[in-house]
Amino acid sequence: MGLLDFVRRHLVDVRPLATPAYRRLWWGQGVSFMGFQLTSVAVSAQIYDITGSSFWVGMLGPANLVPLIVFGLWGGAIADAVDRRKLLIGGALVAWTGTLALLVQAWTGTEEVGLLLAAVAVHATGFAVTSPTRGAIIPRLLPVEQVPAANTLNFLVSSLGAVIGPLIAGVVLARGGFAIAYLADAVLFGASLYAALRLPRLAPTGEVTRPGLGSVVDGLRYIAGHPVVLMSFVVDIIAMAFALPRALFPEVVAERFGGSPVAFGWLTAAMGIGSVIGGLLSGWVGRVRRQGMALTFTIAVWGMSVVAAGLAGELWAMVALLAVGGGADMVAGVWRQTILQTHAPDEMRGRMQGVFTVVVAGGPRLGDLRAGATATWFGATGAWVGGGLACAAAVLVVGLAVPAFRDYRAAAVARDDAART
Structure with a gap:
């Protein structure tokens, strides 16, 4: 095998970046996501600074989750019925309003937890609209065979933001304070x-259903009738709701590392580091045929990595083990997204991406709530380790119990393999 063939088969597939509209959407997402990560770290740190309680940090979970459920489902239905470019612009402006509210409260010295949670909820509302819209746009910009590669690139650039953003946040919080983070x-x-404004017009195709409760129900009915799609959501909820230790970071940093903002930044960036490495070495991901089985075991690896990180005593070991989990989560995310985008027809993609947003963005919020609540009973380490163990056990039991999901083979991969031979 020559060097060029090795690179093509094992390193990240960059073919989608040759399409200008997708390329702008990709780098725009990456740059803005760094800012989003700055805000995420700053909000958690500010709430803990005000209250000294992981419970209140965990309350960021429902503050994000309620808007994600309501507006994620509704936003996905709208994305199937209107010009997706206009909807993406509108949702982005709503999210920006939430960020500006956080900036104003920090600049004026207002230390009200309720105001912080309200601003986060506004931002989550905008995100709940833009995320399914962006996911539904991608298959319109690219040929179907490039969709898995585009999803990998999206996860890769988001992961880069998840690494760079928290590391910058650690420095900014140590030297500049909360307002500077929100300003950035x-x-x-x-x-x-800018990327949204440069998109072409993306009017709906196929049968257009009026957005509302009925169209949302139609989307949920579609999911219920397709076990592979349904299980892709279930295993992701298990992964995030049971194992994500993010809400415990401030308390763990305070207990083990003297409250160091730099240590907080490294812990927050750790999973992103693993996702970046996994994304750069992701050429093989699109060739996996038994994606249901692979998804199940990959999430189990994520859970056990979280367990090991919670038991580690040194910062470098915690970062390394969380990075392993982040790599596993990135690979699992590519398969979940590809299943949705290639199974559903275009007139359903907005609603599928709406549910995907609720699950993928809402699952971590459930995880925040679970972690914060259990920490009040079992302590930070008990909540951290116990969640990882529960995730690994639950996903193996549930994922292997559904034959359609366990034996699922990606049709697009099978056709690609046949063409190569």
């Missing part, structure tokens, strides 16, 4: 807005 997010938002 507000400025970096401009990249995603």
Whole structure:
């Protein structure tokens, strides 16, 4: 095997970047996501600074989750019925409003947890609209065979933001304070807005259903009738709701590392580091045929990595083990997204991406709530380790119990393999 063939088969597939509209959407997402990560770290740190409680940090979970459920489902239905470019712009402006509210409260010295949670809820509302819209746009910009590669690139650039953003946040919080972090997010938002403005018109295709409760129900009925799609959501909820230790980071940093903002930044960036490495070495991901089985075991690896990280005593070991989990989560995310985008017809993709947003973005919020609540009973380490163990056990039991999901083979991969031979 020559070097070029090795690179093509094992390193990240960059073919989608040759399409200008997708390329702008990709880098705009990456730049703005760095700002989003700055805000995420700053909000958690500010709430813990005000309250000294992981419970209140965990309350960021429902503050994000309720808007994600309501507006994620509704936003996905709208994305199937209107010009997706216009909807993406509108949702982005709503999210920006939430960031500006955080900036104003920090600049004026207002330390009200309720105001922080309300601003986060506004931002989550905008995100709940833009995320399914962006996911539904991608198959319109690219040929179907490039969709898995585009999803990998999306996860890769988001992971880069998840690494760079928290590391910058650690420095900013140590030297500049909360307001500077929110200001940087507000400025970096401009990249995603520019990318949305440059998109072509994306009017709905196929049968258009009036957005509302009926169209949302139709989307949920579609999911219920397709076990592979349904299980892709179930295993992701298990992964995030049971194992994500994010809400415990401030308490663990305070207990083990003297409250160091730099240590907080490294812990927050750890999973992103693993996702970046996994994305760069992702050429093989699109060739996996038994994606249901692979998805199940990959999530089990994520859970056990979280367990090991919670038991580690040194910062470098915790970062390394969380990075392993982040790589596993990135690979699992590519398969989940590809299943949705290639199974559903275009007139259903917005609603599928709406549910995907609720699950993928809402699952971590459930995880925040679970972690914060259980930490009040079992302590930070008990909540951390116990969640990882529960995730690994539950996903193996559930994922292997559904034959359609366990034996699922990706048709597009099978056709690609046949063409090569």
